[in-house]
Amino acid sequence: PxxxxxxxxxxxxxxxxxxxxxxxxKTMSFKRSxxxxxxxxxxxxxxxxxxxxxxxxxxxxxxxxxxxxxLETSQGTEERDKFWEWRGQQIRYVEDGTxxxxxxxxxxxxxxxxxxDHWRKNVPALAQAGYRAYALDLLGNxxxxxxxxxxxxxxxxxxxxxxxVVKSGLANVELGTASGGTRRSDVDLAHPVEGSCYxxxxxxxxxxxFAEEVMRPADGKVVIVANSIGTISSFQTAIDRPDLFDxxxxxxxxxxxLHSAESPALIQPAVRAVQKLLREKxxxxxxxxxxxGTVKQILMEPYAVxxxxxxxxxxxLLTPLLRPGSADVVFDTLSYSAxxxxxxxxxxxxxxxxxxxxxxxxxxxxxxxxxxERLSKYGPVKRVTPLSGVGHCPHDEAPDLVNPLIVDFVxxxxxxxxx
Numbered sequence: 001p002x003x004x005x006x007x008x009x010x011x012x013x014x015x016x017x018x019x020x021x022x023x024x025x026k027t028m029s030f031k032r033s034x035x036x037x038x039x040x041x042x043x044x045x046x047x048x049x050x051x052x053x054x055x056x057x058x059x060x061x062x063x064x065x066x067x068x069x070x071l072e073t074s075q076g077t078e079e080r081d082k083f084w085e086w087r088g089q090q091i092r093y094v095e096d097g098t099x100x101x102x103x104x105x106x107x108x109x110x111x112x113x114x115x116x117d118h119w120r121k122n123v124p125a126l127a128q129a130g131y132r133a134y135a136l137d138l139l140g141n142x143x144x145x146x147x148x149x150x151x152x153x154x155x156x157x158x159x160x161x162x163x164x165v166v167k168s169g170l171a172n173v174e175l176g177t178a179s180g181g182t183r184r185s186d187v188d189l190a191h192p193v194e195g196s197c198y199x200x201x202x203x204x205x206x207x208x209x210f211a212e213e214v215m216r217p218a219d220g221k222v223v224i225v226a227n228s229i230g231t232i233s234s235f236q237t238a239i240d241r242p243d244l245f246d247x248x249x250x251x252x253x254x255x256x257x258l259h260s261a262e263s264p265a266l267i268q269p270a271v272r273a274v275q276k277l278l279r280e281k282x283x284x285x286x287x288x289x290x291x292x293g294t295v296k297q298i299l300m301e302p303y304a305v306x307x308x309x310x311x312x313x314x315x316x317l318l319t320p321l322l323r324p325g326s327a328d329v330v331f332d333t334l335s336y337s338a339x340x341x342x343x344x345x346x347x348x349x350x351x352x353x354x355x356x357x358x359x360x361x362x363x364x365x366x367x368x369x370x371x372x373e374r375l376s377k378y379g380p381v382k383r384v385t386p387l388s389g390v391g392h393c394p395h396d397e398a399p400d401l402v403n404p405l406i407v408d409f410v411x412x413x414x415x416x417x418x419x
Contacts, residue, residue, distance in 0.1 A: 087157050092115075094123060094136075095135075103130060105223070108133065109231075111228030111254065116136055119135040121396060123135050132215070139198070140197075147325070149195075154195055158195065158196065158201070176343050177370075182374075187259075192337055200236050204234075223246070224248045226251065231342060234250075248356045250356065257366075258271065259338065278335075290322070296309055299313065303393060304361060355412075357385070359385040360372045361387050372384060
């Protein structure tokens, strides 16, 4: 939005093949591939931006610590909000369902820049089905604590510590393409901003600790339900703790178009320059776009069911992001052009006994259907289900369509434990 339509040259990069390109076309412009998605990410982040006057750009030398209060709540959720202390940070969560100790436990994991309330149409449905359902705000999101991305506190929280593979990265990894093909690429795993705590390994450890300390399933097992980029934290925690997580239900996976393995090397310097600019001087842009009307307009892009983009949705997504510290987290996350990727994770031997199912909206403008379908080639993935008439967030656009799929998956995973 707001960019010139001037063609900036063409390239052929298989991760960016576009299903809507003209028949027979084998290349696409920079604008259509990297810049459009990158600017869309900036626009989404801008719409969710907090009016925080003292936001600091994150750098490896930044060490300030900001205290966070757990008392602020989004409208309509005050009675059910709960807080759990994790590594000295306050983590907000909601829960619903039977108090029976033997009931299967389900953990909902949100996507980028949203929070547990994005599952407000799904948690009650799982509770009504006889399960114990939980949804939490990942560190830095929603009403959870938002420590500065860098400094001593961040380093003490980071899940990248004590993982040698993160520093070295992975070479020659099989990945997918937008047209459903196969390619190989090196995968950078370490957050480009050294010391940042906002990475998939931190969130994976948070999910595992939450399951053990808060959910405490009687049978020692938990099923995860994840949307979009939450898929990667969910796969990672299942890799780290296959003894604890034996099922992952994915709703529209995210293939992370800003990842260095997902975009041509020749545009990476420009991407890094914009990321740095956002971290250092992005606040005015955020302030100018942090308006409910703008948020609603932006949500119309990923949501195919326009009626689902309500004032309530805007409120539950935007209000928590107006809290102090949110801007730093958003800037830092937009700089995270590394970390694990779904296909790479699904090839990990630790997932051999984990049941994975995927559903996705056929009208999702961000997730190429052929690449999603290709996930079925990996052993853990038992089923891939396309959903007509919905976009990137089917669980919120058409919960009556998605909730039965989740309930059925949880039932089958639970039944397999006693088979």
